[in-house]
Amino acid sequence: MSRRGAILELAILGLLHDQPLHGYELRKQLSGVLGAFRxxxxxxxxxxxxxxxxxGWISERSSADQDRQSHQGPGLGGKRGKITYELTAEGKEQFQTLMAQTGPASWEDENFDVHFAFFGRASSDVRLRILEGRRSRLEERLDDSRExxxxxxxxxxKYTAELHRHGLESTEREVRWLSELIETERSAYGITNPGETAPADQPVDGESPEEHSGPSGKSDKE
Structure with missing residues (x-):
């Protein structure tokens, strides 16, 4: 599978994690996650x-099926109802597995924004590793560009030089933004050493410790 296809799958799973969506609404929300230029x-x-x-990661259901189940009869004119997509249990597990990955692919340009969009469902150590990886990658890019x-x-x-200067300033701003996020993340979990990460069992935001799902997506209760 292409890298673009993989990141599209992650974005779809992440959006469906919150609520079922039909195709048109899903496409509209994907623009917010992937960016207007993608x-x-x-x-x-x-x-x-x-x-x-x-x-088996998502299921589909038509509004005509829902009408029949609620004894309202088939859709008007016998037309196929609007298809709604919903995340399955296997899909939730796969999403958690993907969100637990902290390798270089998670902080490169095409992937970082999507991972960041769903940071609320990642554990603190995963968030910190991805943020630090992204910052390191941009610092390397800055060094190369300056050279x-x-x-x-x-x-x-002068126009090419101005465009290059604009690119450098944009990257420098992102590095500063990442540094602020990293500092906030470390402070929130009492991390003082740069090489230290948050505890691996730190619960995801909004979850109680006993409800925290690890990389496998399975609850500690199980």
């Missing part, structure tokens, strides 16, 4: 949804 077409969305249904800027300073016209 709009998802129905031609990309529905094949992805079919794949998730086939793997390239010095090397080509005399050969670059």
């Amino acid at each position: 709009a998802v077409s129905f031609g990309s969305l529905y094949p992805c949804l079919r794949g998730l249904v086939e793997r 390239q800027s010095r090397a080509r300073r005399e050969r670059t016209d």
Whole structure:
């Protein structure tokens, strides 16, 4: 599977974790998660949804089925009802597994925003590792960009130089923002050493300790 396909699956699972959605609403909310410049077409969305249904991670239900179950008869004119997608138990487990991953893929450009959008469902140590990884990646990028800027300073016209300066300032702002988030995350869980991480069993925001789900997505009660 392509990287874009994998991140689209994560975004869909994350959005359906909160509530069932039909295709149009799902596509609209995906724009907020993936960003305005990464709009998802129905031609990309529905094949992805079919794949998730086939793997048992989401289920689909039409409004016509719901009407029949509530004894209201089939949809008007016998038309197929609107399809609503809902996360299954297997899908919730898969989502937690994906959200527990803290490797380089989780902090690269295409993936970081989606992981960050669902940080409320990640454990504190996962959040901290991804934030630190993202900051390190951007600091490396800044060093490379500054070195390239010095090397080509005399050969670059003023507009190219201005665009490069804008890119550097944007990256520097994100590094400062990440540093603030990292400091807040460490302070919230009493972490004082830069190399220290939050306890692995720290509950996810909004959950009680006994309800905390680990990387497998299974409750400690189980």
